[in-house]
Amino acid sequence: MREHRWKIMSTTILDSRTFQPLQPAHQLWQLYAPESAPYRFQAQSVEDAQTWQTRTRAALNDVMGFQHLPCVDFEPKVIEIVDKGDYVREKVLIRTTEYSTMPVYLLIPKTSTRPLPVALAFHGHGYGVKDIVGLWEDGNERETPDGIQRDFGVELCRKGLAVAAPEISCFGERQTDFSYLRTDIGQGVPSTCDHTARLAFHLGGSVVGLRVFEGKRLIDYLETRPEFDTTRLGAMGLSGGGMHVFFSTALDERINACVICGYYSTFKDSILAMHHCACNFVPGLHRFGEMYDVVGLIAPRPMFVEAGNYDPIFPIEAVKRSVEIARNRVYRVFGCPERVETDYFEGRHRINGARAYDFLREKIEH
Structure with a gap:
C-alpha cells in the first residue's frame, strides 16, 4: 500500500493585540475622533x-441630503374617518414631492x-x-x-394632543415592490430600508435625510389645518422613530419639545458598535462629533430620553453618559440643564410612557 504523508502546518495562536490589525474596523476606529470634529459643540x-447652531444646522442639512427637494401642492386625499369614541382617527394621503405620497394618520381628541x-x-x-x-x-x-x-x-x-403619525418611508404601505426580481433563479429580495439607503448613499444623501424632509413637509401640511396649533x-418616537425625532428636532426649530425613546446614546456605543439597519447611517456624520454634540441643535428646547436597562x-x-454630557456640556451653556429629563426603566427595547406622555403635553403647552 502506498504511504501517504501529510504535511502538518504549524499554527500560531495570535493574541488580541496581534489579531486586531487584521480587522478592517480596527484601522477605521483609529480615525474616529469626535473630540476633534469640526462641527462639535464647543x-x-x-x-x-x-452662532454655532446657525452654521452647523446648515452644514448638517447638506450632509443629510434631500433637504432641498422641490415642494409641490399637498393634494390631500382623505381616505377614511373612524370614530373611536373619545377621538377621531383620520387617514389622509399627502404629496411630499412630485414623485412621493405619504399616508398620515391624524388622531384628533x-x-x-x-x-x-x-x-x-x-x-x-x-x-x-x-x-x-x-x-x-x-388593518383590524x-x-x-x-x-x-x-x-x-x-x-x-x-x-389631549392631536397626533400626526406618518407612514415613514420604507415601511408599511411605503415598501418597494421587488416583484421584478428573479427569485426563482436565486436572486434574493432586499429589505426596502437597505435598498433605499444604498440608493440614497449613491446619490449623495441618506434615508435619514429623506425622512427629515418629509417630517418638515408634514409640519407644513399641519400648518394648513386650522384645527391644529403648530406653535x-x-x-415622540421609538428606535428608528427616535432617530427621526432626534434629527428632525435638530433641523426643524418648529418642534418645541421632543421625546426620544430607545435611541439616544452615542454613535460609537450603539449605531457603530453592532448590527443596525442601513437606514440609520449618514455618510460624513463624523464631522458633527457625537450625539451629545448634535444635541446642541436641540438645546435649549426640552428633551426627554427614555431607555430600558436591558435594551440590547x-x-x-452609554445612554446615561451621553445624557450627562448633554446636560453639563450643552444645556448648561444655555442655563437650563434641567430641561433634559430621563426615564430609565426596567425593561428592554420598548416604549415605557410612565412620564413621557405627560412631559410632551406639559412642555408644548407651556
Missing part, C-alpha cells in the same frame, strides 16, 4: 452657541379646545404606522396596547 456662551396642540408620532421598525395608532398589521382595530410601541400615538391623543408642537442595542451606560 460654545461657552449663549451667543457662541447660537373630541373634548379638547381648538386649535389643538400637536404631537408628531414617528414609529420604529416593524409593520409600520398602524402599530402606533391602534391597528393590527391586517386593536383596543389594547400591544408590542414594543404600545400604541403610543393613541396614548398621546388621550392626553405648540412636539415629537442602545446600552444603558
Whole structure:
C-alpha cells in the first residue's frame, strides 16, 4: 500500500493585540475622533452657541441630503374617518414631492379646545404606522396596547394632543415592490430600508435625510389645518422613530419639545458598535462629533430620553453618559440643564410612557 504523508502546518495562536490589525474596523476606529470634529459643540456662551447652531444646522442639512427637494401642492386625499369614541382617527394621503405620497394618520381628541396642540408620532421598525395608532398589521382595530410601541400615538391623543403619525418611508404601505426580481433563479429580495439607503448613499444623501424632509413637509401640511396649533408642537418616537425625532428636532426649530425613546446614546456605543439597519447611517456624520454634540441643535428646547436597562442595542451606560454630557456640556451653556429629563426603566427595547406622555403635553403647552 502506498504511504501517504501529510504535511502538518504549524499554527500560531495570535493574541488580541496581534489579531486586531487584521480587522478592517480596527484601522477605521483609529480615525474616529469626535473630540476633534469640526462641527462639535464647543460654545461657552449663549451667543457662541447660537452662532454655532446657525452654521452647523446648515452644514448638517447638506450632509443629510434631500433637504432641498422641490415642494409641490399637498393634494390631500382623505381616505377614511373612524370614530373611536373619545377621538377621531383620520387617514389622509399627502404629496411630499412630485414623485412621493405619504399616508398620515391624524388622531384628533373630541373634548379638547381648538386649535389643538400637536404631537408628531414617528414609529420604529416593524409593520409600520398602524402599530402606533391602534391597528393590527391586517388593518383590524386593536383596543389594547400591544408590542414594543404600545400604541403610543393613541396614548398621546388621550392626553389631549392631536397626533400626526406618518407612514415613514420604507415601511408599511411605503415598501418597494421587488416583484421584478428573479427569485426563482436565486436572486434574493432586499429589505426596502437597505435598498433605499444604498440608493440614497449613491446619490449623495441618506434615508435619514429623506425622512427629515418629509417630517418638515408634514409640519407644513399641519400648518394648513386650522384645527391644529403648530406653535405648540412636539415629537415622540421609538428606535428608528427616535432617530427621526432626534434629527428632525435638530433641523426643524418648529418642534418645541421632543421625546426620544430607545435611541439616544452615542454613535460609537450603539449605531457603530453592532448590527443596525442601513437606514440609520449618514455618510460624513463624523464631522458633527457625537450625539451629545448634535444635541446642541436641540438645546435649549426640552428633551426627554427614555431607555430600558436591558435594551440590547442602545446600552444603558452609554445612554446615561451621553445624557450627562448633554446636560453639563450643552444645556448648561444655555442655563437650563434641567430641561433634559430621563426615564430609565426596567425593561428592554420598548416604549415605557410612565412620564413621557405627560412631559410632551406639559412642555408644548407651556
